[in-house]
Amino acid sequence: MIAALEARYDPALAEPWDAVGLVCGDPAEQVRSVLFAVDPTSAVVDEAIAAGADLLVTHHPLLLTPVHGVPADDPKGRVVHRLVRAGIGLFVAHTNADRAAGHGVSDALAAAVGLVDAVPLEPAAAPGAGLGRVGVLREGISLGQFAEQVAMALPTTPGGVRVAGDPERLVRTVAVCGGSGGSLLAAAAAAGADVLLTSDVKHHPAVDAAEVPGPALCDVAHYASEWPWLPVAADLLHRDLGGQVQVTVSGRRTDPWTFRVDGRLRR
Known part of the structure; x- marks a missing residue:
């Protein structure tokens, strides 16, 4: 699975500062179902768990800056703990997917x-x-x-x-x-x-x-600008693996903005 993803999204294409590849999970674990999303948010993790996914593939990294621990009382650490407990791996294709x-x-x-x-x-x-x-x-x-x-x-x-x-x-x-x-x-x-x-x-x-x-x-x-990549990447992985793995694109909107107020033009 990891080899198939890296064949399409070569880690060598990533920026030196980037954090791509397998974030958590056993690379030898069998994968039957993959969920693709832009961001590894808690809502997306909920979706992955509910769907019974074995692997979550996101565009944006979970841990972009250096960390010294992933305690469960930290928002990002909590995501790692939830994924591990659910037996779900996390793979990131960021600037290597851009290029x-x-x-x-x-x-x-x-x-x-x-x-x-x-x-x-x-x-x-x-x-x-x-x-x-x-x-x-x-x-x-x-x-x-x-x-x-x-x-x-x-x-x-x-x-x-x-x-x-x-x-x-x-x-x-x-x-x-x-x-x-x-x-x-x-x-x-x-x-x-x-x-x-x-x-x-x-x-x-x-x-x-x-x-x-x-x-x-x-x-x-x-x-919104990066979402179109998800169905493309999902379809490629499905075909590369001979249709043996179920692929799904997340239905969660991870744009952080929730509403907009347009004020009246003032003279």
Whole structure:
């Protein structure tokens, strides 16, 4: 099982600071059922236990920073204890899944919003691997229409889709990066993108981007931008293992924001 996952999401592609691979569990244990999720939250663990899963595969790490213990009275330690008691392993594919060639997080995002001929925005050494993707829409549409297309393609979240740019701007070439991809704005501009779709864009870079020629910005919830990878990864694992393992995608929304209040515009 671990070999099959690492064959698709090579740990060598991960950032040096990242924490990927098997977090807890016995690599020799037989796995019959796998649950895929973006985040290893307590609600997702509830779901894994209720489903009788043997392995939980998440995109985001549980233990990203160094730890010296996992006591059960600590929120992350409690997750580890609950997984171990239930006999459920935890495997993380994070920045290695971001960079994976052909079936990574940004590949899935690109496909979800209708891009074709997508290639890495920031290539890695391995062929087809790298951060972000840039591709084209089959037909040019306005930025407003593209934003609506994004909203229909991705999970609904309270934050919705935020756009910086003229809604009538023609969009044909699109750069995407699942997760926090604001740092790829210059690469998107160099690739001739009309818009960069990503998450967690900060105020000052967005203001600066509006002052110079370059891509418009389309900002969605971090969770929403990475969710399309889950069914892709689940289907790949199912096929790689000859259909012998049951795979399920979590139904839990792990976007942390719960509601939004739109205030009246003040004069």
